[in-house]
Every structure is written in C-alpha cells, then in structure tokens.
Amino acid sequence: MSTLTQAGAPVSSEQGSPTGIPAVPLIDLQGLTVRFGHRDILSSLTASLRGRAIGLLGPNGAGKSTLINTLLGFHKPAAGSARVFGHEIGRDIKLIRGLVGYMPENDAFISKMNAVSFVQMMGELSGLPSSVALERAHEALFYVGLAEARYRKLGTYSLGMRQLAKLAQAIVHGPKLLILDEPTNGLDPSARQRMIRMIREIRDGQEMRIVLCSHLLRDVEDTCDEVLILKQGRIAHYSNLDEERRANKRFLELETYGANGDFTAAIEKLGCECAVAANRMKMVLADGIEARDIFKIAAEQQVRIRRMNFRRDTLEDIFLKAMES
Amino acid sequence: MAVYRRNYRPYTGALTPAWTRFLVLFRYSRRNLFRSKLLTGFFVLCFFWPLGCLAWIYVAHSVSFLAKFGLPPQVVSIDNKFFLLFMSVQGVLAFLLTAFAGPGLVSPDLANGALPLYFCRPFSRAEYVLGKSSVLAILLSQITWIPGLVLFAIQASFAGAAWTWDNLWIAGSLIVSSLIWIAILSLLAMALSAWVKWRVVAGALLLAVMFFGAGFGEAINGVLRIQGGHFFNLVYLVATVWTNLFLVDGDRGITAGQAWIAILVYCGVCLWLLIRKVRAYEVVR
Numbered sequence: 130m131s132t133l134t135q136a137g138a139p140v141s142s143e144q145g146s147p148t149g150i151p152a153v154p155l156i157d158l159q160g161l162t163v164r165f166g167h168r169d170i171l172s173s174l175t176a177s178l179r180g181r182a183i184g185l186l187g188p189n190g191a192g193k194s195t196l197i198n199t200l201l202g203f204h205k206p207a208a209g210s211a212r213v214f215g216h217e218i219g220r221d222i223k224l225i226r227g228l229v230g231y232m233p234e235n236d237a238f239i240s241k242m243n244a245v246s247f248v249q250m251m252g253e254l255s256g257l258p259s260s261v262a263l264e265r266a267h268e269a270l271f272y273v274g275l276a277e278a279r280y281r282k283l284g285t286y287s288l289g290m291r292q293l294a295k296l297a298q299a300i301v302h303g304p305k306l307l308i309l310d311e312p313t314n315g316l317d318p319s320a321r322q323r324m325i326r327m328i329r330e331i332r333d334g335q336e337m338r339i340v341l342c343s344h345l346l347r348d349v350e351d352t353c354d355e356v357l358i359l360k361q362g363r364i365a366h367y368s369n370l371d372e373e374r375r376a377n378k379r380f381l382e383l384e385t386y387g388a389n390g391d392f393t394a395a396i397e398k399l400g401c402e403c404a405v406a407a408n409r410m411k412m413v414l415a416d417g418i419e420a421r422d423i424f425k426i427a428a429e430q431q432v433r434i435r436r437m438n439f440r441r442d443t444l445e446d447i448f449l450k451a452m453e454s
Numbered sequence: 455m456a457v458y459r460r461n462y463r464p465y466t467g468a469l470t471p472a473w474t475r476f477l478v479l480f481r482y483s484r485r486n487l488f489r490s491k492l493l494t495g496f497f498v499l500c501f502f503w504p505l506g507c508l509a510w511i512y513v514a515h516s517v518s519f520l521a522k523f524g525l526p527p528q529v530v531s532i533d534n535k536f537f538l539l540f541m542s543v544q545g546v547l548a549f550l551l552t553a554f555a556g557p558g559l560v561s562p563d564l565a566n567g568a569l570p571l572y573f574c575r576p577f578s579r580a581e582y583v584l585g586k587s588s589v590l591a592i593l594l595s596q597i598t599w600i601p602g603l604v605l606f607a608i609q610a611s612f613a614g615a616a617w618t619w620d621n622l623w624i625a626g627s628l629i630v631s632s633l634i635w636i637a638i639l640s641l642l643a644m645a646l647s648a649w650v651k652w653r654v655v656a657g658a659l660l661l662a663v664m665f666f667g668a669g670f671g672e673a674i675n676g677v678l679r680i681q682g683g684h685f686f687n688l689v690y691l692v693a694t695v696w697t698n699l700f701l702v703d704g705d706r707g708i709t710a711g712q713a714w715i716a717i718l719v720y721c722g723v724c725l726w727l728l729i730r731k732v733r734a735y736e737v738v739r
Contacts, residue, residue: 201574203734223472223576231574237567241486253478255575256469265465272462298571303465308574336464 153215154179155306155338156200160209163192163199163362170195172362173209180355180369182332185342186448187359193342194234196359197308200340201231214305227256230304230337232295234311240284244270247283248298255302262301269297273327289320296327300337307331310342321348328352350444358451366451370444381420383410384436385427395426475577479585480592487555487589496554497593500547504601507540511605515612532609537624538700540602545635545692548594549664555593556643557656559586564651564731573734583644583728590640599632627699635692638717641724642688648731664688681707685716692717 154177163171171192185193198204200213202222211218213225239247245266252262270279273293278286283294292312299307312328313321329352332339343349349356350370358366385392385408393403393410399422400415414420420437427434488494513519514530563569572582606625610618642663647656667686674683684690684707691713697703698710708716 198735201734203570203573223578226574227469227576229574231570233567233570233574235567237569237571239562239568240566241562242482246482250478250482251571251575253470254475254572254577256472256475257465258468258470261465261467268463295571300462302575303463305464331462334462336462 155183155214157212161199161206161211162208163195163204164207170362171199174364176357176364176367178355178357180353182339182341182353184349184353184356185340185359186346186349186356187344189344191359192362193359194310197310197340197342201226201229228305230299230302230307232299232309232312234314236291237295238283238291241282243282244275244279244294247294248301251298252301257302265301269301273297274323288315289317292316292324304337306340307337308340312341313343313345313348325351346444346448356444358448360452366447368447379414380439381412381414381423382438383412383434384408385410386433386435388432392426392430392432395430396423472576476581476585476588479582480588483559483586483589487558493554496551500551500597501601503543503547504605507605508608511609511612534624534700535702537602537606537628538696538702540605541598541628541631541696544598548598548635549639551593551597552590552639552643553657553660556590556640556660557647557653559589559647560644561647561651561653561656564648569732570734579732582732587640587644590643591636594636594639595632598636599629602628602632631696631699634695634717637721638688638692641721645724645727648728684708688720
C-alpha cells in the first residue's frame with residue numbers, strides 16, 4: 130500500500146522509492162472505455178503514467194479532453210477503471226478533485242467578478258478558509274503575472290489574461306496534480322513563452338505533477354517528460370521523453386572520408402556497435418564513450434569526418450510514427 | 455495586504471467542512487446580487503406592505519383609535535383572510551423579485567463556461583444548485599413567511615393566548631404556503647436560466663410562463679369548456695393550494711390535491727431540466 134499524506138496524495142517520487150520512480154502511478158488506466166451513445170470515445174485504454182509532467186497528445190477528436198474529463202469524474206467509464214494517485218475515480222472522486230487543479234480548454238470565468246474574488250471563491254470552494262483563500266488568491270495572481278490587473282473584472286481581460294486567471298484558480302488551493310487542457314490556446318508567441326516558462330517552473334518546483342493536454346507538439350516537448358499519444362480513442366504510443374532524449378545521445382551518424390576497416394575496428398574496440406555503408410557509419414556509443422573519443426581515433430588514423438549527427442527523434446517524429454502506425 | 459511572495463507554495467493547513475461549501479456560493483452570489491441598487495431598492499420596497507399590515511393590526515387592537523372614528527372594536531378582524539391577503543401581495547412581490555434576481559444566478563456561469571471550474575473541485579452539482587437556490591430561498595423568505603410570522607406573533611401578543619391557540623394553524627399555513635411559492639419560483643427561475651443561458655431572456659421567460667400560462671389555460675377552459683386548462687396556470691394552482699391551506703372558501707375549478715400534484719410535477723420538470731443542464735460539460739451524442 131502506498132504512503133499517503135494527510136491530503137491523500139502519495140509522497141513525492143523521490144520519497145516514494147529509492148529509484149526515484151513513484152510507488153503509486155500518477156494515473157493508472159485499466160481497460161478504460163468511455164462511451165457517448167453508441168460511440169466509443171475512449172477504447173480500452175491501459176497505461177500507467179508516473180512522470181512529473183505528462184503530455185497528452187493527439188489530433189482533434191482523439192479523446193484527450195475526454196480522458197481528462199473522465200479523470201475528473203465528468204464522464205462515467207462504460208468499462209474498465211482509472212486511478213489517480215491510487216484513488217479509484219468512481220469511488221473517491223471527491224478526494225481526487227481535492228488533489229487536482231484544473232485549467233479547462235474553453236473560456237471559463239465569471240465576467241462580473243474581479244480576478245481576486247474569482248480566485249478566492251474557487252479557493253474557498255476547494256476548502257480553504259476565507260482569509261487563507263484571499264491571501265492565496267493574491268499570491269496566485271502575483272505568481273501568474275496578473276498582479277496589476279487583479280482588481281479588474283474578468284470580463285474585461287484579454288484572452289491571454291483569462292488563460293492566466295484560469296491558471297491562478299487552478300493552483301490557488303495548492304493541488305498535487307495540475308491538469309492543463311490546451312493552456313497555450315489563443316496566446317501570442319510571447320504570452321505562449323511566458324505560459325510555457327511558468328509550467329516548467331511549476332514542474333521543476335517538485336510540488337505539483339502536471340498533465341498537459343495539447344495538440345501542439347512544441348508545448349509538450351518543452352514541458353513534459355512522458356507522452357501518451359492518443360488516436361481515435363486508443364493509445365497510439367507511449368513515450369518517456371527523458372529516456373528518448375538520453376537514448377538519442379547514444380546514436381551517432383558519421384560521414385567520413387578515408388576510413389577503412391581499421392577505423393571501424395578501432396571504434397568497435399571501444400565497445401561501440403557500428404554499421405557501415407560506403408562512407409557512412411551508424412553507431413551506438415558504449416557507456417562512457419563520447420564523441421570526442423571518436424574524433425581522437427579519426428585523428429590518429431587520419432580519417433576526415435565530414436559530418437557527425439546525433440540521431441534525433443523529435444516528438445514530431447514520434448507523433449507522426451504513432452499516427453502512421 | 456502586503457503581497458511579497460512570488461513563488462508557488464503548497465497548502466498544508468486545515469480545510470473547511472465539506473458540507474459548508476455550498477454556503478460559499480450563497481455568500482458570493484448574494485453579495486453580487488446586492489451590488490445592484492435597483493434590486494436593493496425593490497427589496498426595501500417589499501417591506502412596505504408588511505409594515506402596512508402591522509399598522510392594520512395595531513389599529514384593529516387600538517380601541518381608542520377606532521373610537522375616534524366611531525367604529526366598534528370588532529370592525530377590523532385579523533383572521534385567516536387577513537393573512538391570505540398578506541401572502542397574496544407578498545407573493546406577487548416575491549415573483550417580481552425572483553424575475554429580477556433569479557436568472558442572474560445561474561445563467562452567467564453557464565454562458566461563460568464556469569461550471570467545469572466548480573465541478574472539478576470537491577463540490578457536487580447538488581451543492582451548486584443548493585448554494586444558488588439558497589440565495590433565492592433566503593431572499594424570498596425574508597419577504598414572505600418571516601414577516602408573516604412576525605405579524606402573527608404581534609397579533610398573538612395583542613389578542614392573547616386563546617386566539618393564539620385557536621389560530622396557531624395560520625402560522626403553519628404561512629410557512630407552508632411560502633415554502634411552496636419559494637420552491638416553485640426558485641426552481642423555475644434557475645431551470646429557465648440554465649436552459650436559455652441568457653439572463654434577460656430567462657427573466658422574460660419566467661414572466662411568460664406565469665402570464666402566458668395563465669392566458670393559455672383560460673383559453674383552453676373557454677374553448678373546450680373544461681377545467682383542465684387550470685393546470686397550465688401556475689398562479690391558479692398555487693392560489694388553489696393557498697386557499698385550501700388558509701381554509702378560505704373559493705370557487706375553484708380543481709381540487710387542492712390536484713393542484714398539489716400539478717405543482718409537484720412542475721417542480722419535478724424544473725429539477726429534471728436543472729439536472730440536464732447543470733453539468734461540467736454537455737455531451738452531444
């Protein structure tokens with residue numbers, strides 16, 4: 130059984146296990162199926178997500194928002210189950226909602242309220258005492274950068290400011306999990322950069338885990354360490370971006386001039402795996418071997434390296450492969 | 455408040471009891487409501503009739519005042535008809551107050567997509583409806599059964615224990631008749647505003663349900679020569695129940711039991727509409 134804090138959230142990943150992998154998955158899906166009418170919107174999703182920041186990717190209509198809404202208890206599963214922090218969504222939904230901060234995709238505000246009252250009210254609805262909610266509403270609005278505009282009515286806010294106000298209400302009660310549904314929707318490039326920077330800050334602050342739902346690959350790549358790609362309500366691909374990034378650094382592609390069998394043999398002697406085709410080489414670097422070691426051997430054997438690339442599978446590559454599969 | 459922290463910090467303090475959360479909504483909604491000077495003014499106006507009734511009770515028991523005009527002491531009687539009249543006037547005012555205040559409670563939340571923000575918290579749809587309807591319930595109580603009971607208490611203090619004991623049922627009738635009216639008005643206002651999601655239209659629709667319903671009902675009665683049209687007339691239904699509660703004779707086309715059932719059906723339909731519309735997201739199947 131997992132260790133729970135008073136609020137019901139599992140201890141952080143570092144405390145959870147000596148390997149740094151949380152003892153309890155953040156989100157655990159077991160054959161989750163959600164049906165609207167006769168149509169399966171999510172079909173038998175099974176996954177165990179443990180990352181600090183999890184990206185939900187997929188084309189429009191893939192089921193990303195439906196998955197989030199199901200985790201929040203807005204839709205009932207037709208089959209299977211889902212757990213958040215080890216709590217079953219059907220049974221412990223109030224507990225889960227107490228641990229979650231949610232920033233919805235669409236406009237969501239109360240136009241005649243000012244930002245402070247709005248965020249304070251949302252904090253109070255999450256269970257904060259009134260005075261604490263007021264204090265934290267100010268802090269949250271300062272944190273997201275709406276300090277100067279916090280007494281303005283939300284109806285007068287620009288789209289970017291409304292996004293920030295939504296973020297403020299999502300974090301005011303100190304959730305353990307922050308669910309962001311298309312947080313950069315409609316933002317101009319600089320506002321998008323600010324939003325991404327803030328999400329990264331929150332992620333790196335270790336206090337909150339993040340689920341980010343987006344169809345913008347760049348946003349997910351910039352902020353997430355795990356990605357779940359959905360396609361037509363099914364899991365098309367799961368990827369641990371941290372591991373992918375580490376793995377990418379072990380793959381090298383070389384274009385050489387003057388290389389012969391000795392050069393390949395010398396590299397293989399270092400423990401690297403090589404594949405040679407004409408003057409092109411692909412290799413997997415052994416542990417402890419860096420690119421400079423390859424340069425050294427090339428220098429010793431007077432081999433000219435015309436081009437050296439780390440193989441880089443971008444999230445776009447991963448996404449496109451998943452969509453093609 | 456001095457705000458100096460720019461870093462996020464988690465909250466580790468105590469939480470308020472879950473059952474009190476609907477009061478948060480009540481508090482904020484009521485505060486928003488009374489920002490309108492017009493509503494505040496009308497709310498004050500609603501106490502004029504109870505004050506008039508109070509004066510009437512005083513006059514009824516002031517022998518010297520009646521003697522000045524040469525009237526016998528029993529010329530003004532305070533009885534069930536008096537309290538029914540009091541409720542009838544306050545009922546109209548309650549309806550107007552609801553038409554003014556009710557639609558603004560729910561429709562802005564739906565129009566601005568705020569419901570997901572409420573329901574992603576440990577806060578249920580039932581608590582939401584309870585929180586919003588309690589604003590109307592308290593507001594309407596303040597102008598119906600609460601002043602009614604105050605008047606009853608004052609009359610009781612003037613008339614003595616015998617009158618009080620004989621007429622104690624009037625106090626019960628005041629409460630029950632008010633609660634019926636409050637329940638209908640609150641549910642109808644909230645259901646209509648949840649349905650159309652537009653404050654002004656919801657207010658107009660509320661008036662339409664009352665007045666067009668009455669007109670439609672009478673038209674059916676007239677054309678088909680039946681009494682069934684009364685079931686479309688919400689005011690008539692409530693009046694039937696009220697006259698029954700206050701034991702006032704009236705030539706009613708339908709029985710009190712039928713009126714009760716019709717009112718319950720109306721309330722059920724409003725609840726069904728609210729359950730359908732007050733959701734974080736509407737699913738289009």
